[in-house]
Amino acid sequence: MTDLSRYARQSVFNKIGADGQRKLAQSRVAIVGMGALGTVAASELARAGVGFLRLIDRDYVELTNLQRQMLFDEADAADGTPKAIAAAEHLRKINSAIILEPVVSDFNARNAETLTRDVDVVIDGTDNAAARYLINDVCRKLAKPWVYGGALGSVGAVMTFLPDGACFRCLFPDAQSGGESCATVGVLNMLTGVVASLQAADTLKILLNSPSLDRRYRTFDLWNNVFDAIEVAQNPDCPCCNGDYTHLNASAVDVPVSLCGRDAYQVAGRGAVDSDALAQRLRGIGNVKLNAFMLVFEGGGAGFTLFPDGRAIVKNVKSADAALSVYAEYIGG
Numbered sequence: 001m002t003d004l005s006r007y008a009r010q011s012v013f014n015k016i017g018a019d020g021q022r023k024l025a026q027s028r029v030a031i032v033g034m035g036a037l038g039t040v041a042a043s044e045l046a047r048a049g050v051g052f053l054r055l056i057d058r059d060y061v062e063l064t065n066l067q068r069q070m071l072f073d074e075a076d077a078a079d080g081t082p083k084a085i086a087a088a089e090h091l092r093k094i095n096s097a098i099i100l101e102p103v104v105s106d107f108n109a110r111n112a113e114t115l116t117r118d119v120d121v122v123i124d125g126t127d128n129a130a131a132r133y134l135i136n137d138v139c140r141k142l143a144k145p146w147v148y149g150g151a152l153g154s155v156g157a158v159m160t161f162l163p164d165g166a167c168f169r170c171l172f173p174d175a176q177s178g179g180e181s182c183a184t185v186g187v188l189n190m191l192t193g194v195v196a197s198l199q200a201a202d203t204l205k206i207l208l209n210s211p212s213l214d215r216r217y218r219t220f221d222l223w224n225n226v227f228d229a230i231e232v233a234q235n236p237d238c239p240c241c242n243g244d245y246t247h248l249n250a251s252a253v254d255v256p257v258s259l260c261g262r263d264a265y266q267v268a269g270r271g272a273v274d275s276d277a278l279a280q281r282l283r284g285i286g287n288v289k290l291n292a293f294m295l296v297f298e299g300g301g302a303g304f305t306l307f308p309d310g311r312a313i314v315k316n317v318k319s320a321d322a323a324l325s326v327y328a329e330y331i332g333g
């Protein structure tokens with residue numbers, strides 16, 4: 001029997017209680033993205049005693065992340081540790097009684113079902129519409145609740161989607177665009193903290209079947225002190241709600257993805273790469289750093305981080321084609 005006394009300040013709260021605390025210990029949550037939202041939600045849920053957390057992220061820690069990504073430190077940035085690994089290491093020191101499963105990968109149409117099938121709730125810690133439509137499709141298909149969160153500048157939004165009622169595509173029928181991102185507009189860490197905490201609170205309410213769950217689309221502007229919430233009706237013509245899971249179509253996986261505001265693209269690769277042999281070859285033409293998680297290369301004006309599954313983040317490129325040609329030239333395929 002797990003010792004739950006460490007959660008005394010939470011289980012004494014009458015909406016949770018000892019039974020609720022035991023339920024949380026049996027609960028499983030996947031968090032897609034270990035950025036500003038994911039690190040805060042993961043920290044809160046780990047400390048709250050949620051028994052299993054899957055921490056999914058494709059990227060590595062950089063110095064500019066530390067302003068808002070609350071689980072990382074300067075050593076993680078200096079080492080360029082994958083965010084999923086760094087997050088799991090820090091959380092393990094905070095709560096060794098729960099299971100933490102880091103997944104260093106993008107969340108894509110090929111792995112989405114595997115990564116969500118065995119959890120109770122999925123939390124959106126991503127920063128782009130494509131990932132959210134994918135989470136929406138897979139969660140609707142597998143009848144899993146998920147919690148959306150968005151943050152830009154001082155404006156945040158949160159909405160929880162259950163297997164019934166409106167879905168994310170009912171709310172936003174078409175991919176939003178406009179070119180605004182955290183890199184160009186900025187984002188307050190207090191905002192991402194509030195958004196992630198609301199997501200974590202909603203997750204707890206879902207796990208405990210609380211009648212207090214708010215299903216409205218909630219928005220707020222922390223700087224201008226505006227808080228709002230609207231009901232979202234299900235769209236009878238919504239493709240997703242009618243079983244058309246367009247975004248689960250795996251054909252999109254191989255197209256390089258632009259990473260928010262970084263002149264960097266993710267290239268999917270063609271499968272496992274012999275990192276040792278490649279490192280040997282690349283040492284002749286630039287700087288190579290190799291560890292168990294990745295190979296980092298800088299040289300000849302090119303730079304990339306290559307993961308063992310063949311996926312790479314190519315730096316200093318302005319187009320998908322440029323990223324593919326760097327990949328072909330230095331890695332192969």
Ligand SMILES: [Zn+2]
Pocket residue numbers: 166167168169170171234235238239240241
């Ligand atoms: Zn819908």
